[in-house]
Amino acid sequence: MSTPKQVPQAYYDLLEQIQAIDFVLVELNLYLDTHPNDAESIQQFNQCSYESRKLKKQFEKQFGPLMHFGYSYSNYPWDWIDVPWPWQV
Structure with a gap:
């Protein structure tokens, strides 16, 4: 495993924004499971999904890389050996 590198405060700030919007998405998803005809909530879910993808693209x-198993691309050389990984902070 590589030696952890120092990451700037912007790393943590952006990761926190991603975690917050993804939390909203989980809550909206649970709500929509029981209220599938709530058009306003569906619109909010779609807007938050767009924002989440935008923030993740900016982070990466x-x-x-932010997500594994093919959901994120890698630069050259292979990025996955760089730590800390997002789930470690």
């Missing part, structure tokens, strides 16, 4: 562009 600045700091490297």
Whole structure:
């Protein structure tokens, strides 16, 4: 395993924004499971989904892969050996 590198505060700030919007998405998903005809909540879910993808793309562009198993691309050389990984902070 590689030695952990120092990451800037922007790394943590952006990761926190991603975690917050993804929390909203989980809650909206649970609500919509029981209220499938709530058009306003569906619109909110779709807007949050867009925002989540946008934030994740920004994170990966600045700091490297965020999700594994083919959901994120890697730069050259292979980014996955760089730590800390998002789930470690």
